[in-house]
Amino acid sequence: MKQFTSVHDVSDPAALVQEALALKRAPRGSLRHIGQNRTIALLFFNPSLRTRLSTQKAAIELGMSAMEYNAGQGWQLEFEDGAVMNLDKAEHIREAAAVISQYADIIGIRTFPGLQDREQDYSDYILKQFQQHARVPVISLESAIRHPLQSLADWVTIEEHRPAHRPKVVLSWAPHPRALPQAVANSFLEWMKRADVDLVLAHPPGYELAEAFTRGVSVTHNQNEAFEGADFVYAKNWSSYQDYGRITCQDAGWMVTPEKMALTNNGQFMHCLPVRRNVVVADAVLDSPNALVIEQANNRTYAAMAVLKGLLEGWTGTEP
Amino acid sequence: MKQFTSVHDVSDPAALVQEALALKRAPRGSLRHIGQNRTIALLFFNPSLRTRLSTQKAAIELGMSAMEYNAGQGWQLEFEDGAVMNLDKAEHIREAAAVISQYADIIGIRTFPGLQDREQDYSDYILKQFQQHARVPVISLESAIRHPLQSLADWVTIEEHRPAHRPKVVLSWAPHPRALPQAVANSFLEWMKRADVDLVLAHPPGYELAEAFTRGVSVTHNQNEAFEGADFVYAKNWSSYQDYGRITCQDAGWMVTPEKMALTNNGQFMHCLPVRRNVVVADAVLDSPNALVIEQANNRTYAAMAVLKGLLEGWTGTEP
């Protein structure tokens, strides 16, 4: 693995899931040699709790040193080539990425979309430009349009609870008071299309995701129909892709309730967290034994470990 | 030890003081095996200098990895059960505490009171809810109403300077321009009641502390009387508990001066820091050989080490 920004960077995603599961079973402290004398820089352009802590934890377990940098505070980067930098941007991505590459063996980047300009967001330019100008592997800690570490952890969790039959996995839109990115949903679809599952996407009209992610996925506007016989229900809110960044419907009827879960095949409930209780999902679902959300968060550590290990092994350190 | 949030979590506080003193004498680097492969998450809802650095230092000395998280920045937690989370709170304490428990072997939490609503503050709900929902030991890095790591370090410092006789220890209110919590004072009383000392509390009328903390302590409004024959004088400001969170008196006459220290039995001066010079205490006292404040701050490291060691040993890691 040379970088980790989407499922397309991984030659065999199912094998990476198995690697994560193997790392989860390893005795504590037995893996410290893997990343010995290696360092990761974690750049946060946006807030992060789970990703911040689980990626640090993963680095520690592999014996790496992690250095955090909260880029939000007054670090204005210029991304335009040829720009005359006489305004607010003090540093160009060309220097920034090259310089940090010298202090770290891997660079992790967290960035969110502005949800104002779809074309700009979907160009994923902050992540892409770091990739282009960095001289070490780049790992996405969630970008404007994808959250691959989350999706890998989701798949690991599904694998741990996989039934004997080919499971039905439903990604369902759910209500939320604020406009959220499509990143988690986009990524989940992208990864699940590579898994041995029947994948269904359910959302109200107006919440269609970008075709690049939904191609080949069966889509329905009928949540109940989607839940029928489901083995896994993944709830997540996102704002509109068509009417970009808008909340076009607040339909509380899409909240996941025990009644809806009763339609499933004793289905497991999933969410990436943080989750709005009694808005996205009812307490009774989240507090039931079928809720996997805490284990999903736990698996973030093993997903990150598998990715870091892959990058360390697949990267010779020779600069271009 | 299963948690560390007050003296009540410690079966034998005097033994914990001795443990801290023993750890202080240990050669540097000789204790790294104790916390090997263990991780502590330090959550700061409020600023912290001494606690932040000394707890990190303690973790390092024990071979642990420490991960800091500054929760202040936009991490709005919901603490109400059954809440419909459609307003500003993005995450429920139930998920937050359970998730962080998976990334760390111990969770430290720093939080301050709002000083507006006494009942809410004295329920110590942030700390209490973390305790309830965490699956690993919780350590208070100062809460709304207590600062047990400080009190343990204070006791260690008193022990190091203990005279041959049973010492007289005075906790004296002192002036301050801003309204401060009662946490340090509350905790100091709670711990000193378990120590082999004569404890006296001195403050102007209107600064009575909560009865749960003062029960059994001799209280006076006469600072000079309190100082007479004292072996240790601990100065600290707090705002009113009765007229909650208010400054009901700014009496500059309560500042600790050389004249007042002259009443003591060559008494040692203590304060938790940071301290307002020439408001709480005169320069001449703070800069005298009898001031223990720097050593108190030093002992924060050994207090934290003793507690972390106790938690690591008393905790099997088996989740509920």
Place this chain on the structure above:
Amino acid sequence: MKQFTSVHDVSDPAALVQEALALKRAPRGSLRHIGQNRTIALLFFNPSLRTRLSTQKAAIELGMSAMEYNAGQGWQLEFEDGAVMNLDKAEHIREAAAVISQYADIIGIRTFPGLQDREQDYSDYILKQFQQHARVPVISLESAIRHPLQSLADWVTIEEHRPAHRPKVVLSWAPHPRALPQAVANSFLEWMKRADVDLVLAHPPGYELAEAFTRGVSVTHNQNEAFEGADFVYAKNWSSYQDYGRITCQDAGWMVTPEKMALTNNGQFMHCLPVRRNVVVADAVLDSPNALVIEQANNRTYAAMAVLKGLLEGWTGTEP
């Protein structure tokens, strides 16, 4: 070495440069014993990217633990002796420096000038007072008037590209939209005066630096003349020292261009970064093989390692 705040703290700067080069050649992970069980506290009163990461990296490579503290957030220090602290300052430098000295073996401090009051800035009082009251070595991570870690890295970079002859080194003022400190320029002069080079300082009238730094340096207002035959061109903006903190000239004609570099002896281009492209220097210069800026940033790590090693070796740990 007892501290590292300017070239005057170093008995043999050229030997320190050689030490940094030797550490750069050392196999990864081979130096961890040097700082084993030692800790550095990094206090940031101002933002920092390169210094923050490279100093952390240096500490890690030497086996030290680094603790960061972002002092900007509400940590108001009093520096005045005898002050009655009844206003906004909650802690006196006397306690702050003494306390942190107990948690760390070395204290690093980053602070910027206010650029309002020249006398105050040039007293470098924040750094100086930390030095005075700390009980462990203090290392400047850039102060109001100097940036010695940068200058040491600059010298290391020049050494790596040193021609057979005694090189001509030019420090040239360059335009910038904002008022910047003189620290990098001051320090560069101070260090280069100790190196075996021909040093020339070029700037427009009105940008004279303080005499303490320029004494003995040949100064010209003619940039082209300065560039003629130069082996190294170091570009940097600074605001006026005379008309303190002001931008007295924005002359775009001082931008470093390929045309100007053509006057040099195939000169290498240097800058401390971050750099404003097409304001300070043209893209064509920065993207040419003669630009050393990325390697300069890389050498920050080895400069910091040499200094930390020197401090660890030259410091017995015995408190005053």
